[in-house]
Amino acid sequence: MKGMDHMHFEELLRKKKYEDIWEEYCGFLDLSIQEYMHIQYRLLEEQMLNWLVSPLGQSIMQGKNLKNIQDFRYLVPLTTYEDYADILLNRKEEDLPGKPVTWIETTWEAGRHPVKCAPYTQEMLQVFKNNMMACLILAGSETRNDVVLRPHDKALYGVASLPYATGLLPVLVEEELTLDILPPVEQAEKLGFKERNVLGFKMGAKQGIDIFFALSSVAYYVSMAFSSLQSQTSSSSSHSSGKIKPKMAYRLLKGSYQAKKENRSMLPKDVFHMKCFLCAGTDSQMYKPVLEKLWGKRPHEIFAGTEPTCIASENWSRNGMYFFPDACFYEFMPIEEAKHFSKDHTYQPRTYLMDEVIPHEEYELVVTVFKGGAFARYMTKDRYRCIATHDSEDHIQLPRFTYVDRSLDIIDIAGFTRISEKTIEDVIKMSKLDIIEWVALKEYDDFRPYMHLIIEMSESSICQDAVLKKILKEHLQIYFTYFDSDYEDLQTMLGIDPLKITVVRCHTFHLYHQLHNEKLPKMNPSKHHIQDLLALSQAKRGEASCI
Template sequence: MTLKEKFEQKKYDEIWQQYCGFLDLDLPSFMDMQHRLMLEQLDLYGNCELGRHIMKGQKPETVEAFRSMVPLTRYDDYADILLAKEEDKLPAKPMLWIETTWEGGKNPIKIAPYTERMVNCHRDSSISILLLATSKQKEQFALRGDENFLYGMAPLPYLTGMVPHLVAEELPVTFLPSIEEAESMSFSERNKKGFDLGQQQGIDLFFGLSSIVVKIGDSFTERDNQKKESKNLFKNSVQMNYRMAKAWVKSKEEKRPILPKDIWELKGLVCAGTDSHALKSQIEHYWGIKPLEIFAGTEPTCVATESWEKNGLVFFPDVGLYEFIPKDEFEKNLVDSSYVPRTYLIDEIQPGFDYELVVSNFKGGAFARYRTGDIFRCTMLSNEEAGIQLPHFVFVDREPGYIDIAGFTRISKRTIEEAIGLSKIELSNWFAIKEFNINKRAFLHMYVEVEQDGTHVGNSELIKEHIATYFRYIDKDFGNIKRFLGVDPMEVTVLPSGTIEQFTKKTGKEVRKINPSHFDVVEIKKIARGGSEVK
């Protein structure tokens, strides 16, 4: 029986069990599933050239042996085979290839093969997400399969582009705009068209980058929307005009601008991307619904979703084998690349600690012990109140070697060095860190030192303008941040010359160029204040 038929026959219990039943698993059952599927994957992996290459010709027969024999991997380890799309060297025939940018890589993009089973699994995960997004308590959900769906994520060949196709195969939801139309539009065109249609037809479901979802809310508060909407009265459906009128009355009553929640009563809102945890309360304020955060990546696929409680990510049991590198271990590795960090399985981690996620694909996927570079904090080992006996996580950020701004761009040391080089501004020292403004919007904060010999520019605005110009040149997405989010993604602070050197002398530590530790930055600021004034 198809999902559509189950909806028609109101078999909601069965639907919940099929797609959200994994939340009833206890940790031992979850681990059993992980082990079993990994054994299947080892069988596939051991019989292909990529597997032999990654596993150095060994054939581990247990998960323990696999973890001890096979080194942790990065995309570089796969690049030669994957970029050439050598399908006959893979564990299973791919159904499609998914693409993403490769910051600091030897190629502009990374590609990852998806087998039919991985696609099916992704389909199931997508449906689970929609059910949970429209759910406020266990086994209760508002999804009925015929909703209007505003989909604000990137189209194929990006991973996010797979979701509309997969959902449409299962349910007669109406995408705003249609999938075919959306794929021929730019990001901003698609969102604009989607909202235009949403105003006509209503919006039940919304899936977007957290930063974008907030930005849309911001735009409502910023513009004189009442006037603008009145022009569209005749284009709107009766129902929407009624809603607009109701929204207008409500906003007047509460003496505030119209917000999205006044116009649309969403059944579900799904958000993703860096900083989601910081933006979720703002999203709820604007949209009147608790957003459901998910986590997905090109290489690991969609690995985690929040439950109906929307208070932490829970990993899907059948997507990949999850290993976690504790923070002190990956930091040691950051300082000394020859250091092999230890990993722990999901039943071995402790709450309150940060971990880098390592994933080995199941179902014929290509990646084994792949370091995703994504940092998660385990918030609790189980949620007893909700009856979920699996660990909950928060997606904290990318690994410290990268600065991810609102999920739009990932800036590495190499990117910054390139921008500084092109700008011809001579900085004697610098470091960059991701910080948040009072509205919880992330930005790149560069702390720079300029030679005090009277021949160099020492004005922070000027330095910022120069470097930002080249950032936009090197990384197009960096330029889009201001355009799409209206947020200045960069700030420059000029430190007194020699501050960083003093810090090193004082502490004996080198300052990390990207995302040095919070306390190192505090110390540096203290030194700066003790010397000449920080500009």
């Protein structure tokens, strides 16, 4: 239902009061770092009062008494979802620091836990809405005070619907600005993810697209299927996608002529002139350059998650993200500290605040959610790199970040599947293959991600039968699909082959351990370590080779 804020926003648009709109939604970019930290401290103090007296907070604190923010940072332990699972999965609202009005869900860990959920209070939804409006405004801007959004802009919506966090966008933005969602939300909710994207794109080809928001991997998939989709659109009279507008018919004809003239397939940029192109997802940095070539517009990266909510957006220069000051209290854990903590949970890792980060350093993000949120000092398992602590060209005094990837103990492929060490161990165990050693790392084929699994087979299995790489791969993929339904979507929906297997010679891992006096990490070892391992395999002569 449209509220007063909705009328206020559109009234400001009608009166062309763009500076007022900018100040309300994007004014955080004009803060000094001192002003930014003042907001952070004030909201954390408010959140501490509610969180500490809640049964959830007391269960984590176990009787510890906090007097100030310094106590909070050093006495509240770093938390993971396991610390909240009993209360949140059972939706014990009476134990929470704030009353939830909705619950958001996402996948947790394939093969072990089906979902995790997070409570959102009314105040959290208000902040989420304001920050998503900021993302939309900034995505269309070229300079400060540049507001290109208009009522009934047509928005192609290529992300998951409720109960996923991305499903909040069309619902909340409708309170501020009327958008024509393609396909409409009530229709989209009845369709599968792939069908919804295909239909939305067909509708966009007939009506036009002003705003496109998608996972970067999905945007690429839809973009590459553009030629076939537009030919279907041209020949289709389907009522579900509507009649083609004369303006779009002209663009399609003009685009087709230009593509034939240049002896290439027609590209989205030949047809669409979008105002806003928003992207999200773990591999956005890899996809963004090719998406810009396909659409003729650089994607605007944002970051949102189930637990932290909507927390970061690029500005008009689109060269790094800034964190919203009112969503969470942010702490940054240096990667070496995170590695130490992963090996020894009794270790107290150092974290740094927004005014303490160092350019070019990489951090794991730790958040405390404001406005009655459940999570305190929560390890998001997301890695960011600080690009700079200010931007003199854009006159911004806040640190700027780029998203790197998930934490080193997780392999996230295209924002669809999250593979852990436990998942791989379970898959290998179920497969009954004689794999005695393995490591897994995330790599890229050009810009498309995949998991590279390096394995060593037992010597006896090789003597009995020569294991062909193709058979081995097919065997393991069956079990990955069994453990993780999203794994199969990478192939069927995005055309990504998510698994590459390399089999090293027998005893290679043992030799590596002897030479380096250490074992390789199972998940995401460094490229230098992998090169050494593969070199050892190649150097071994006269022994059985797995392939």
